[in-house]
Amino acid sequence: MTPLHPALSANRSHATHPRHADSDFARDLQAGLSRRPRSISPKYFYDTAGSALFDRICALPEYYPTRTECALLARHAGEISALAGPRAEIVEFGAGSLYKVRLLLDAMDRPAGYLPIDISGEHMTAAAHELRRACPHLEVQPVVADYTQRLLLPASAAGSGQRLGFFPGSTIGNFAPEEAERFLRLAAQVLRGGALLLGADLVKDPALLHAAYNDAEGVTAAFNLNLLARANRELGADFDLSAFTHSAFYNAPYQRVEMHLVSQRRQQVDICGEAFAFNEGETLHTEHSHKFTIDGMRAMAARAGFRPGPVWTDPERLFSVHWLQAPAD
Numbered sequence: 044m045t046p047l048h049p050a051l052s053a054n055r056s057h058a059t060h061p062r063h064a065d066s067d068f069a070r071d072l073q074a075g076l077s078r079r080p081r082s083i084s085p086k087y088f089y090d091t092a093g094s095a096l097f098d099r100i101c102a103l104p105e106y107y108p109t110r111t112e113c114a115l116l117a118r119h120a121g122e123i124s125a126l127a128g129p130r131a132e133i134v135e136f137g138a139g140s141l142y143k144v145r146l147l148l149d150a151m152d153r154p155a156g157y158l159p160i161d162i163s164g165e166h167m168t169a170a171a172h173e174l175r176r177a178c179p180h181l182e183v184q185p186v187v188a189d190y191t192q193r194l195l196l197p198a199s200a201a202g203s204g205q206r207l208g209f210f211p212g213s214t215i216g217n218f219a220p221e222e223a224e225r226f227l228r229l230a231a232q233v234l235r236g237g238a239l240l241l242g243a244d245l246v247k248d249p250a251l252l253h254a255a256y257n258d259a260e261g262v263t264a265a266f267n268l269n270l271l272a273r274a275n276r277e278l279g280a281d282f283d284l285s286a287f288t289h290s291a292f293y294n295a296p297y298q299r300v301e302m303h304l305v306s307q308r309r310q311q312v313d314i315c316g317e318a319f320a321f322n323e324g325e326t327l328h329t330e331h332s333h334k335f336t337i338d339g340m341r342a343m344a345a346r347a348g349f350r351p352g353p354v355w356t357d358p359e360r361l362f363s364v365h366w367l368q369a370p371a372d
C-alpha cells in the first residue's frame with residue numbers, strides 16, 4: 044500500500060504492530076487514508092461505543108428519521124400486516140432496532156419467524172435473546188452473514204406464509220447509488236415470492252438536514268469522532284481527537300449529506316506502524332447519507348426487479364416507507 048507521502052515510507056516500523064494490525068478495519072483505514080479523496084466505510088462507526096452513540100442520535104430532537112419512521116410503521120402496521128398475510132416470516136437486513144420490528148410483529152397475523160441477518164454475531168445474539176424473551180412463540184433464527192453479498196437463507200418453516208424483508212432506517216442511503224441498486228437486486232432474489240419493506244429518507248429543506256447531522260448536543264460529532272477513537276483503541280493509532288473536527292453538510296447535486304473529519308492543523312498520525320500526514324483542512328470522508336424522492340426510490344427498486352407497491356409518508360414528507368413486491372417464485 045502506498046503511504047500518503049513517499050517520504051513517510053521510511054517511518055514504517057514492523058516491530059511494534061499492535062494485535063489488530065491485520066484486521067479489516069486496519070486494512071480499510073490504511074487504504075482509505077492512502078486514496079484521494081480520503082474515505083472510509085461508515086460500517087466502522089458501529090463498535091460498542093459507536094452503536095451506543097447512534098442510539099442517542101436516534102432519540103435527538105433534530106434527528107427526525109427514527110421517530111418519523113416509527114410513527115409510520117405504527118400508523119400503517121394494520122395495512123402492512125394485511126399485505127404480509129398470515130404466518131409471514133420477517134427477514135431483517137441488519138440486526139437493527141428491535142423496537143421497529145416489534146411494531147410489525149405485534150400487528151402481524153401469527154408471524155412464523157424472524158430472521159435477523161447481521162455480520163456481527165455478538166450484537167445479533169443479544170438482540171435475538173431479547174426478542175425470544177418478549178415473544179416466546181416466535182421462531183427467531185439469526186443468520187450471521189454480510190447482507191450486501193449473495194445470501195443463502197435457511198428454508199422457510201413448513202406452513203409459513205410469505206417472506207417479508209425489512210430494511211428500515213434509510214440505511215440504504217449510506218450505500219453509494221450503485222451499491223444500493225445492487226443490494227436491492229440481491230434482496231429481490233432472496234425474497235422471491237415475498238416483498239421488501241424499505242425505509243427511505245426523503246429530499247427536504249437543507250436546513251432540516253443540516254440540523255439533523257449537526258445536533259446542538261454534539262452527539263453526531265462524537266459519533267463521527269468515535270471512528271478515530273476506535274482506531275486508537277483497537278489499532279493503537281495515535282489520532283489526537285482534539286485536532287479533528289466533525290463536518291456535515293448537504294451536497295445538493297448528489298442529494299446526500301456528507302460527513303467528514305477535518306484536520307485542524309498539519310499533523311502526522313501513526314496507524315499500525317504506517318505514518319499518514321494531514322495538511323490543515325484535509326478531510327477524511329466518513330459517510331454518505333443519500334436522500335431520495337419517492338419516484339426515484341420506486342424507479343431504482345423497479346430496475347432491481349421489484350414491483351413497487353404502496354408508499355407511506357408523513358404529512359411533512361420527511362420520510363417514506365415502501366412496500367416492494369419481489370418477483371414471483
Ligand code: AVI
Nearest residue numbers: 100212213214217256263332
Ligand atoms: C444509519 N444511517 C441511516 C444514519 C444516517 O442518517 O445516515 C447514520 C447517521 N449518521 C449520522 N447520523 C446518523
